[in-house]
Amino acid sequence: MSDKIEKEYAERFEQALNPIAADLENFLNEILAGVPRIDRVSARAKTVERFVAKADKKLDSGEPKYTDPINQIQDQIGARVVAFYKADLDTVSDRLNEYLRPIETQEVFPESEWEFGYFGRHYIFLLPKDVIPIGSRKEIIPRCFEMQVKTLFQHAWSEANHDLGYKMIEHTLEADDKRRLAYTSAQAWGADHAFNELFLKTAD
Known part of the structure; x- marks a missing residue:
């Protein structure tokens, strides 16, 4: 990636993304107030280092994945809501959709029912005007x-797996290592369903 794009993103990160992420976190806490069993709400800007790494990604053909990363990468600001149980996810999602305009919605899960890995709901929302500072330069928002x-x-497993992912770049995983990862994901999946079923029974 060119030094020009890195410099452009660094300016955007300092002047717009960081302050907007802080305001977005407050905004999300306000609209989710009263929704039960939410463990945490957070929002943060993608760091310059991680933006550069993502912008430099290549397709299998060797061609750049992004031709205009500043305008194509949609998660320059990322937010997360962590709820206690699977039964709470619909309630959280419904509330978010009341106040925000979705561009994309995706339920993320492994391709095969015989596989375990990352699970979660991902949305791309339009940035609400309420979190854009007055007088901001439009081109960096x-x-x-x-x-x-x-x-x-889901959150606990994905955070640990994400952390290990950066270490895996320098170390080739053996077959048993990959099985251990799959095993931990299966355990998290099983615990998620067990706690959700117990919650639903006690909620009756």
Whole structure:
């Protein structure tokens, strides 16, 4: 990626993304007030280092994945809502859709029912005007942000796996290592369903 794009994003990060992420987190806490069993609500700007790494990604053909990363990468601001149980995810999602305008909605899960891995709900929402500082330069304000909605177990597994992912770049995983990862995901999936079923029984 060119130094020009890195410099452009660094300016956007300092002048727009960081302050907007802080205001967005407050905004989300306000609209989700009263929704039960929410563990945490957070929003943050993608760091310059991670933006550069994502902007530099290549397709299998070797061609750049992004031809205009500043305008194509949609998760320059990422938000997350972590709820206790799977039964709470619809309630959270319904409330978000009342106040925000979705561009994309995706239920993320492994391709095969025989596989375990990442689970979660991802949304791309238009950035609400309420969180854009008055007088901001229009050209450095992102059009949208990414929202992830997860349970506690989904969040815990994905955070640990994400952290390990950066370490895996320098180390080749053996077959048993990959099985261990799949095993931990299966355990998280099982715990998620067990706690949700117990919650539904006690809620009756």
